[in-house]
Amino acid sequence: MPIFAAMKTWLDISSNSDFSIHNLPFGTFSHANRKKLGVAIGDYIIDVSNFSQEKEFPFSEDEKYVFSQKTWNRFMQLGKEKHLILRGFLQDQLTSEGSCLAKNKSKYLVRQTEVEMLMPINIGDYTDFYSSLEHATNVGKMFRPDNPLLPNWKHIPVGYHGRSSSIVISGTNIIRPNGQTIVPGQESPIFGPSKRMDFELEMAFVVGKDTLLGETVSVEEAEDYIFGMLLFNDWSARDIQKWEYVPLGPFLGKNFASTVSPWIVTMEALHAFKTQGPKQDKVLPYLQYSGKKSFDIHLEVGITPNGGNREIISRSNHKYLYWNIYQQLAHHTVNGCNIKAGDLMASGTISGPDKSSFGSMLELSWGGKEPIELSNGEKRTFIEDKDTISMRAWAEKEGIRIGFGDCVGQLLGQ
Ligand code: MN
Numbered sequence: 001m002p003i004f005a006a007m008k009t010w011l012d013i014s015s016n017s018d019f020s021i022h023n024l025p026f027g028t029f030s031h032a033n034r035k036k037l038g039v040a041i042g043d044y045i046i047d048v049s050n051f052s053q054e055k056e057f058p059f060s061e062d063e064k065y066v067f068s069q070k071t072w073n074r075f076m077q078l079g080k081e082k083h084l085i086l087r088g089f090l091q092d093q094l095t096s097e098g099s100c101l102a103k104n105k106s107k108y109l110v111r112q113t114e115v116e117m118l119m120p121i122n123i124g125d126y127t128d129f130y131s132s133l134e135h136a137t138n139v140g141k142m143f144r145p146d147n148p149l150l151p152n153w154k155h156i157p158v159g160y161h162g163r164s165s166s167i168v169i170s171g172t173n174i175i176r177p178n179g180q181t182i183v184p185g186q187e188s189p190i191f192g193p194s195k196r197m198d199f200e201l202e203m204a205f206v207v208g209k210d211t212l213l214g215e216t217v218s219v220e221e222a223e224d225y226i227f228g229m230l231l232f233n234d235w236s237a238r239d240i241q242k243w244e245y246v247p248l249g250p251f252l253g254k255n256f257a258s259t260v261s262p263w264i265v266t267m268e269a270l271h272a273f274k275t276q277g278p279k280q281d282k283v284l285p286y287l288q289y290s291g292k293k294s295f296d297i298h299l300e301v302g303i304t305p306n307g308g309n310r311e312i313i314s315r316s317n318h319k320y321l322y323w324n325i326y327q328q329l330a331h332h333t334v335n336g337c338n339i340k341a342g343d344l345m346a347s348g349t350i351s352g353p354d355k356s357s358f359g360s361m362l363e364l365s366w367g368g369k370e371p372i373e374l375s376n377g378e379k380r381t382f383i384e385d386k387d388t389i390s391m392r393a394w395a396e397k398e399g400i401r402i403g404f405g406d407c408v409g410q411l412l413g414q
Contacts, residue, residue, distance in 0.1 A: 003272045004400050009094040010102055011109075013042035018263075018394060018403020021094050022272075024087055025263035025404075026072050026228070029115040035070045039090060040263055040405070044109045046090065046101065051108045054100055058089050071122045072264065076208040076227050076341040083208075083227070087268060117262035119169050121206060124342040126167060127332060128202075128234060128254070129159040131323035133278065135351040135359060142367045154281050157323040157331045163255040164344065170261050174409045176385065177256040179240035193414055194237035194253075196368065197383040200349040201301050201359030201391060203318055204232040205325050206264055207343040214336040219289045222326035225339065229270065229325075231261035231299075231393045231407035232346045238362055238382070258346070261393070261407040269402050270295055273395040275319050286334055293324040297395045299350060301359070306386035308376050313364060316350050316357040318393075385413035 009021045019025065019040040029038050029045055038045035051057060052067035059067075063082070066074040075082075093101035101108055130136055133149075136158075140148030152158065168174075176197055180189040208227025211217060217225055234254065241253030277294035297318035302310040323331075328345060349359040358364045361382050364372050371379040383389065388410040394403035 002398055004398055007091060007095055009041070010097050011042055011044070011094060015399065016401065017042050018401065018405055020401055021091060022400050023265060023269045023402045024090055025265045025269065026120055027263045028071060028118040028120045029110070030118055031110050031115045035118060037067055037069065037072060037075070038110070040112070041094060043112055045112055045115060047108050047110055051101065056100055058085050070118070071342075072120055073122050073342045076121075076206075077210070079209070080224060083266065084268065087266070117169055117171070119167075119260070120262060120264050121342045121344075123164040123167055123344045124340045126162045126164040126344045126346070127159050128162050128250075128346045128348060129157055129323065129328050130348040131157055131321045131328065132348055132351050132359070133322040134320065134353060135349040135363065138351060138358065138363045142362070155283065157287075157328045159328070159332070159348075160249045162250070162258075166255055167258045167260060167344065168409075170259055170406055170408045172257075172259065172409060173412050174235055174257045174259070175412050176414055177237050177240065177252070178414070179237060179252050180243055181239040182243050189243055194240055195382070196238035196362075197411060198236045198238050198361045199301065199383065199389045199391075200234035200236055201299055201314060201316055201351075202232040202234050202346045202349060203229055203297070203299070203393065204260065204344050204346040205229050207329075207339045207345065208341050210340050211333060211338050213338040215333070215338065216336060217329055217333040217339070219287065219293075219326045219330040222329040223267070225329060226267055226325060227341070228264040228266040229404075230264055230344075231391050231404045233259040233389060233391055233407050233409060234346060234349070235259065235409070236360070257409075259407055259409045261391075261404045263405045265402060265404055270297070270395065272397060272400075273297060273402070277319065277324050278322050280322065286330060287327050289324070289326060293326050294319045294321065295395070297393050299359075299393050300391065302390040302392070303374070303380070303383075304388040304390065305374060305376060305378055305384070308374070308378075310388075310390060311375055313372060314356065314358055316352045316359050318347075318350060320350055320352045320357070321347055383411050385411060387411050
């Protein structure tokens, strides 16, 4: 039995496009100086803001105001049932030759090359987890060789509250931050630009439903509270981080910028790629789960030196995460902490079992001790000025590809 229902669209879509009819991710774009909501399909965007004005668009006049917004937050708050109605309607429109969309292509389809992508949601609160066993162990080994994994790690999906105001859309330049760092052997810090700039290969999920203060969301219920996922580069200044993180964790080494990919890929689109996660040691009952709760999503990181070519320096997979997204959300709310549609929760660096799958320069160059060599002969321990970091993510099965688009940023000097 094939997993995917046979769906053929009248639109010409290349088989290696991220945006097949099975995907239909949500984004915000600017076209002719207007900000609008859109859904990606092949090389195009369906201008949902305009299309929603059609009589047959399956939402009441009262509901349609959500499509005049500049982000998807209000739409998310209409609930899962409405999300599925829009998805089903767009798939019908794309498969039927005589549909309203097919007859009005020039009115409602915009080429992606003609738009600027903007933040798809107004991010409320942002949380970053630390859920890759391989990443936590690698980093632990560098800082505490005799005791790499702290005692709480296999019991708690460790995380911290970050800052949402500095999360930027793919394509935004990143400025090398200043801060306090310690020169090895010295007792007092110096002030200046970070010398250990890094990326973190992460994915983030978007909360799609509110809870009230005091409510909890179980691992099973969490399915209903997650709207979709994005690619996420959590830019990190390792030297600033190293000096400041004791005892309260990440601060200025992290909050200067994180980059997200522009399209929210929905959980409905990702459903066929659910897979078994890593075997877990005994966890407390509120974190236990059954069935497939992880996702087989290929991840890669590319680096493009100034004037050079992009080359891939890491290949990983979302399924390597030890703690899955449903456990993360259950843990986040177990104390009654409320969540809101538009909150963003990132995974933490997703490293795999071997060096080719490590999700940060810190791990790839093993703390700066083992530079990686690029094909143009240049070496890297950390990111240099004018390097561009580009991440990609996609799931693929039975010839169906669900991609996330690019998550790109160039590091600029000061
Ligand atoms: Mn991070």
